[in-house]
Structure formats: C-alpha cells, structure tokens
Amino acid sequence: MPAWGLELVRVGAIAPAVLRQLREDLAVCLAHPVWVAEQELSVSDAFSSDRRQYSADQLLASLQSPPPAANVKRLGVADVDLYLPVFAHVLGSAQLNGTVGIASTHRLRPEFTGDPGNPHTLRLRILKEILHELGHTFGLVHCGLSWCVMSASLLPEHVDLKDPSYCTSCAETIGVPRDGILSFFLKGDTP
Amino acid sequence: MSQRIPRILIVDDELHVRESLTHWFSEDGYDVEAAGSGSEALGLLGRKPFDVIVSDIKMPKMDGLELLGRVREKDPHVAIILVTAYASVDTAVHALKEGAYDYLVKPFDPEELSRIVAKACEKVTLTKENAVLKSRLARSGPKIVTGASPEMGKVMELAEMVAPTDTSVLIRGESGTGKELVARLIHTRSQRAFGTIVAVNCGALSESLLESELFGHEKGAFTGAANRRKGKIELADGGTLFLDEIGEVSPKVQVELLRALEDRKITRLGGTQEIPVDFRLICATNRDLEKAVRDGDFRDDLFFRINVFSLTIPPLRDRPEDILPIAEHFLARYAGAMGRQARGFSPDVRDFLVRYPWPGNVRELANAIERALVVCRGAEIQREHLPIADAGGDEAADGDQSLSALEDKHIRRVLKQHGFNVTHAAKALGIDRVTLYNKMRKFGIERE
Secondary structure, eight states: OOOOEEEEEEBTTOOHHHHHHHHHHHHHHHOSOEEEOSSOBOOGGGEETTTTEEEHHHHHHHHTSSOOOTTEEEEEEEOSOEEOTTBSOBSEEEOTTSSEEEEESTTTSGGGGTOOOOHHHHHHHHHHHHHHHHHHHTTOOOOSSTTSTTSOOOSHHHHHHSOSSOOHHHHHHHTOOTTHHHHHHHTTOOO | OOOOOOEEEEEOSOHHHHHHHHHHHHHTTOEEEEESSHHHHHHHHHHSOOSEEEEESOOSSSOHHHHHHHHHHHOSSOEEEEEESSOOHHHHHHHHHTTOSEEEESSBOHHHHHHHHHHHHHHHHHHHHHHHHHHHHHHTSOOOOOOSOHHHHHHHHHHHHHTTSOOOEEEEEOTTSOHHHHHHHHHHTSTTTTSOEEEEEGGGSOHHHHHHHHHEEOTTSSTTOOSOEEOHHHHTTTSEEEEETGGGOOHHHHHHHHHHHHHSEEEOBTOOOEEEOOOEEEEEESSOHHHHHHTTSSOHHHHHHHOSEEEEEOOGGGOGGGHHHHHHHHHHHHHHHHTOOOOEEOHHHHHHHHHSOOTTHHHHHHHHHHHHHHHOOSSEEOGGGSOSOSTTTTGGGSSOOOHHHHHHHHHHHHHHHTTTOHHHHHHHHTSOHHHHHHHHHHHTOOOO
C-alpha cells in the first residue's frame, strides 16, 4: 500500500471536537496516518460581502500555502457556507489530482434543511464529504456506483445515500482497504 | 455503439468561470475544454465535435446568442445551454426560440446545472444514435432493381414521396411485379420504420380464417380457439399493415375492415373489449377495383378509404429495358448463393429474355434464372438452361397475337408440363396458387 498521510486543517470556528472525531473515523476508514494540523485557517479573507458566503477557491489557495509535504494531502474542514463563482453553493471542493481540498458542515447539518439536529448524522455526512474530496485529490472523478463515496452528491440527502467507503476500483486508485466501512461498523460506534 | 465520454465546451470571457466549470465537469468525468470567446469556440468546434456547449450570453464581440446561431449552422445536434448573470424573461425566451437547449442564471444551483447537462448529454446521444439508426434502417430497406425505364422510375419517385407521410397507399399491378417489395420500401422510408410491417395475403385465406387472422380472437371464441391470439391489425400497432390482394376480401370482412379503419379500434373475435390501434395501411391488388365497385363486389366507402394514394407498377413486358438489369441482378445473387460460375447470358438468351412476355413478371423471371442456374455449369446461361418454352417469339407470331391469348397458351402449356399440379405450375409461373386459379377460371382452363 503506498505511503501517504492526510492532514486535517481547522478552518474558521468549527468545533475542535468535530475534527477530533473526524480524525478517528478517517483513520479507521483509510488505514493511513491522519492528523490535525496545529495551524488553523482564518475565513475572513474569503468572505464575499455581496454573497454573504465564503469563496471555496480562495480557501483552497490559502490551504496550499505553504504547500504540504510530499505524499501528504491537506483537507480543510469548515463550518461556513462555501461557494464557487458560478455556483450558488457547494458542499466542498478539491483540486482534481492535486494536494488540497475543503468541505464544510454548514449545509450538512440536519437543521439546515429544517430537520431536528442530529450529531450522528452530521458525523457521518462530514466523514463522507472529506472522503469524497480526498478522492478528487487523487484524481478520482465521480463514480457511477451510487453507494461509492465518490458518487456525486449535490444535496445533503444525497450524501446520506452513499457509504463512507470507496468501491473496489476507487479504493485501488487511492490505495486504501475496500473494507473500510466494515472496519467502521466493527468499531461498534455506528452513528 | 461505443459509449464515448461526453464532450463539453465552456465558453466564457471570465477566466474564473471557465476554471470553475471546467473543474466541476471534470469531477463529473466529462471531457471538458474551455474557450474565452465565441470565435475561439468556433475554432475548437471546427477541430472536434462537442456534445454540449455551456456559453455565457454577455461576451465582447460575439455574444452567446450569435454563437448559438453560428454553431447551429455547423452542428445541428449539439445542445447549447446559455448562461447569464443578468436574468431577463425576454432574453430567456429569445435564447430558447433560437434553439438553445436551456437557459440558466448565474450563480447556478450546482444540482440544477449537473442535472441539465446530464440530460442534455443524454438527449444528444439519443439524437445521434437515432440519426445513425435511421440511416442504417433506410439503407437496409428492400432493394428494388430497376433498369432505365421511365415508368418504374416514376413509381419509385412516387413511393419515396408518399413514404414519409402517413397516407394510405394502394399499390396496383399484376402478380409478380413486386407490390409487396414496394410496400416494404414505403414502410422503411416512413416515420413508422421502427415499428413492424405486418403482411396479410387476403386472397390466400377463407373468410373466417382471414377474419381471425386480421382481428385475432379470444380463448374459446370458436372451436379450436384454445388460446387468446392477437390479430395482424393489433400486431401492426405503431407500424404498417400490408393487405395483399385486398380485392379478394369478402363483403363481411370488408365491413369489419372499414369499421377498424374508421374507428381505429378493433374487437377480437369472441371479445368485448375495444382495442385502440394505430397503423398505416398499404393495400395491393391485381384486380380492377373500380370495376369491382361498379359490379357491387367491393364497397365504395372502403375503396375510398384505401385508395388515397395510388401507385401502379407496370408489368415487366411494358418495360423491356428493365428486363436485363433485373435478370443480371438475380443471376449475380443466385450464382453467389449457389456457388455457380455463371456470370452472364448468351446472346440468344438475352434476346429471348427481352422478347418473352413474362406473364408472371419479376417473380417468374427470378424463378427462371434460379432454375437455369441449377442446371448451368458454365460461365454463361444458355438457351437450353431456361425452363421456358419459346412462347414469346416464334409461336406468338402465328394466329392471335394478343397478350391474353399468349398468357392463356403459356398457362396451359405450363400446367400440362406439371401434370396439372396447380402448386407446381404456379411456382413455375412465378405466381401464387390463388392467382393461377383465377387465371384458369378467366381462360376457362380445366384440369385434364
């Protein structure tokens, strides 16, 4: 299995507990080193007063400075509403075949769609979003298998429909175990 | 058909929009390229085809609407989605009127953009597949061999003209002239080419059998109706119904057929449920239907229904310039299938073929060549290989030279050759048994 590691970066004011839980879940699913960076990223420069949202492009650029070490992918975890210039919103964004990506819990929270708050739902959704954006940094495009974490998900409800796991083909490309989800459930901590 | 990755072209003068959309569609697995202006987009389109173009409307020099018009001239299949940051109902209506696939206002809902582009790709793929299948279908239609005769050229021209319409067609012509082939040609060139053509020889079936064949029956409708069976009219739903020898249909079935044509509904024998049917009707006859109407043998209302567009295929003897090209076509076809060497006809055979009246028309000519090939081992078909006595030349010079007399003599001779076995004689003459029986009745020929 090729050696690589994943660095998580706290972006804005997201609760550190969310990052800690996410780091643990990712370590189980990926079987690769996952850690939380000491440095945090401020979101103020990425704020658009016109749109009252935060530019995902700008945050990606900031995450890249300084560039991560070789064989390290860097993914930001935010709690603000992200946008790309032509899109009303995005759940996350990443450099295709690059080193950095970002995902936000803002629209993944059940409360955003009027449902009662549920920390377990949010935990699983952000895990899947980060796995998805990580896949893009390895050059993976959207997968045709609806249960694969690399299938396209434009709404939080779509995220719920897929597993926190890659299909065989996607898993091979990244170099992670296919039974990541099995490990996740065997951990006895099913959300 | 190979599943190619759909190609998307992004056209926008703003770099960040081009980058965002390129990135977005690349993640979706599309093959994406971007252009900063309308002229650059046209340049790219000239080099390779795209399935979908996502273009901004407001751009310097050539705007999105002008680009839309220019692209339409080059590629009618490509789907163009126009986008703008300045929403206006007028622009949207104008864009759609000009042939844009859809219209979006920036910033887009990502789900909406992905859904629209996926649907556009699907539509373009289907349109292209449809065009390929249609052209394949047109090429796979029946091959009707004609020579240089203006009569047959006119028939083919009329068939091609009427084919794309849904008009009922009546094809007239003697037995063996190729009426069914023309019907099949009309079907394959029609809008119903993806449906089936269902052929029924009305002259070959008794009244009750034809009724059951056309309308189908429910289980237990009559003795022997062990199962429910769909009729030919029902089977032709969405396609073409070809009724050969329509002139032989009994008055009772004529009434039922007329009702089906008027109501576009049928009821199976023994059934109560009305079943809607949608088919194009092509009929064929070798009878003088106007006379049959005058004599009261054929309903005038049914005649008017089926005779909306009439085509008459001239008999082979009236277009001698077609005989040799058709004979050569059958020679090549049968020789290839039978593994024979023969590639041509001796001069006296060529002369005979043109002089012989061919009462069984093209079918008789095809049969004669097939049988000649069975016995011919050389490179040329010789006179002795042809199974037809030389009635077209020398004998016709004596006595009554009318075509009718010649046909009478020829039928008698062939019947005699086959010991008055009607099946064998009809096959040798290249006509069906019903036609032979009709001709025997006409000429007063009785079995010896």
